[in-house]
Amino acid sequence: xxxxxxxxxxxxxxxxxxxxxxxxxxxxxxxxxxxxxxxxxxxxxxxxxxxxxxxxxxxxxxxxxxxxxxxxxxxxxxxxxxxxxxxxxxxxxxxxxxxxxxxxxxxxxxxxxxxxxxxxxxxxxxxx
Amino acid sequence: xxxxxxxxxxxxxxxxxxxxxxxxxxxxxxxxxxxxxxxxxxxxxxxxxxxxxxxxxxxxxxxxxxxxxxxxxxxxxxxxxxxxxxxxxxxxxxxxxxxxxxxxxxxxxxxxxxxxxxxxxxxxxxxxxxxxxxxxxxxxxxxxxxxxxxxxxxxxxxxxxxxxxxxxxxxxxxxxxxxxxxxxxxxxxxxxxxxxxxxxxxxxxxxxxxxxxxxxxxxxxxxxxxxxxxxxxxxxxxxxxxxxxxxxxxxxxxxxxxxxxxxxxxxxxxxxxxxxxxxxxxxxxxxxxxxxxxxxxxxxxxxxxxxxxxxxxxxxxxx
Numbered sequence: 086x087x088x089x090x091x092x093x094x095x096x097x098x099x100x101x102x103x104x105x106x107x108x109x110x111x112x113x114x115x116x117x118x119x120x121x122x123x124x125x126x127x128x129x130x131x132x133x134x135x136x137x138x139x140x141x142x143x144x145x146x147x148x149x150x151x152x153x154x155x156x157x158x159x160x161x162x163x164x165x166x167x168x169x170x171x172x173x174x175x176x177x178x179x180x181x182x183x184x185x186x187x188x189x190x191x192x193x194x195x196x197x198x199x200x201x202x203x204x205x206x207x208x209x210x211x212x213x
Numbered sequence: 214x215x216x217x218x219x220x221x222x223x224x225x226x227x228x229x230x231x232x233x234x235x236x237x238x239x240x241x242x243x244x245x246x247x248x249x250x251x252x253x254x255x256x257x258x259x260x261x262x263x264x265x266x267x268x269x270x271x272x273x274x275x276x277x278x279x280x281x282x283x284x285x286x287x288x289x290x291x292x293x294x295x296x297x298x299x300x301x302x303x304x305x306x307x308x309x310x311x312x313x314x315x316x317x318x319x320x321x322x323x324x325x326x327x328x329x330x331x332x333x334x335x336x337x338x339x340x341x342x343x344x345x346x347x348x349x350x351x352x353x354x355x356x357x358x359x360x361x362x363x364x365x366x367x368x369x370x371x372x373x374x375x376x377x378x379x380x381x382x383x384x385x386x387x388x389x390x391x392x393x394x395x396x397x398x399x400x401x402x403x404x405x406x407x408x409x410x411x412x413x414x415x416x417x418x419x420x421x422x423x424x425x426x427x428x429x430x431x432x433x434x435x436x437x438x439x440x441x442x443x444x445x446x447x448x449x450x451x452x453x454x455x456x457x458x459x460x461x462x463x464x465x466x467x468x469x470x471x472x473x474x475x476x477x478x479x480x481x482x483x484x485x486x487x488x489x490x491x492x493x494x495x496x497x498x499x500x501x502x503x504x505x506x507x508x509x510x511x512x513x514x515x516x517x518x519x520x521x522x523x524x525x526x527x528x529x530x531x532x
Binding site for chain 1: 247248257260261281282295296298300312314315316317318319320321322326327328329330333334365368369370385386387446447448449450451
């Protein structure tokens with residue numbers, strides 16, 4: 086059976102997730118870069134922004150253009166036809182972020198400025 | 214703060230007389246007990262811990278650290294890998310912060326669940342020179358325990374580890390299962406509480422919230438070996454890598470013994486160095502304390518702490 090097995094034995098789930106209504110800022114350069122990346126798929130695809138454990142500072146950003154997820158729990162934001170999805174789980178960590186795009190060969194690409202972060206690592210992909 | 218002085222070297226002092234020569238006792242601890250369950254749970258834990266647990270398999274136990282982004286230790290965790298879930302023992306006063314870290318970073322598309330075992334499970338510990346003999350008396354069916362593994366018998370978990378040369382046996386039981394306590398009671402063995410454990414843990418150099426509170430580095434509290442610098446990014450990795458490349462540890466956890474009360478806090482000694490007493494407990498054999506001391510301070514010396522003569526020992530060499 087094991088220490089956690091058997092009928093009638095269960096442990097309470099720890100839930101510390103705080104859900105907030107997300108607002109984000111998407112700069113014009115980021116908007117243009119996203120439009121170029123989506124190349125006409127704006128109807129069916131979304132930008133999914135998330136955060137998960139990892140990196141030197143505790144949490145890592147992840148951004149991906151994916152087909153619109155069918156799962157529930159997403160907050161859906163629309164910026165001139167570009168849809169951005171953020172899951173409720175990540176809402177407190179990502180609320181208020183500013184997504185920018187820098188067109189540079191060195192250190193360029195999408196960048197996230199997060200007012201909730203007390204610290205970011207050198208590469209900018211991790212925060213705490 | 215008054216400047217205290219190193220009084221006299223005491224080369225005849227034997228650390229073993231204050232450290233390990235105490236007989237086994239059983240303690241009921243108020244540890245934080247959690248269970249992380251779901252696909253990818255090991256990977257999730259591995260992203261958080263300073264220790265590489267990516268290869269942990271069922272039946273294994275791995276001790277690890279949770280550090281903050283400044284590389285300071287915020288919790289000391291023991292991971293017991295069950296079938297598709299990991300049972301985690303941590304320091305009770307750190308549990309809210311640790312559980313927050315464990316739950317906030319769960320990827321949105323992973324069905325990972327963290328469960329609270331504080332009330333349904335109990336953590337017992339046996340420590341002392343004859344720990345294994347005591348366990349065998351209480352539970353003769355238990356095979357010899359190996360380090361870094363655990364044995365699961367009768368819905369109980371038994372695991373042996375060695376800390377600063379001391380054998381420590383962790384036992385996890387269900388709160389509604391008194392069979393282990395009853396077996397101990399039949400043999401006249403008392404189950405002691407957290408106050409008694411405080412004496413034992415200070416004498417062994419076992420960190421608690423006083424040492425793992427986001428103020429001290431792993432090497433400061435004798436846990437440097439739980440840092441895996443080759444596992445990739447984890448919180449505090451940049452700091453640990455820099456410390457590793459730029460030189461050796463500057464401080465070490467040391468044991469202080471005195472016939473007088475040892476106050477917690479910082480105390481200066483003659484050469485201008487400072488020791489930081491983080492934990493202190495009074496016993497019939499005197500007062501024992503954990504101090505974070507400069508690594509170049511000699512061991513087996515007598516120092517003067519706030520007017521009281523005290524002896525300083527290392528927990529073990531190369532620590």
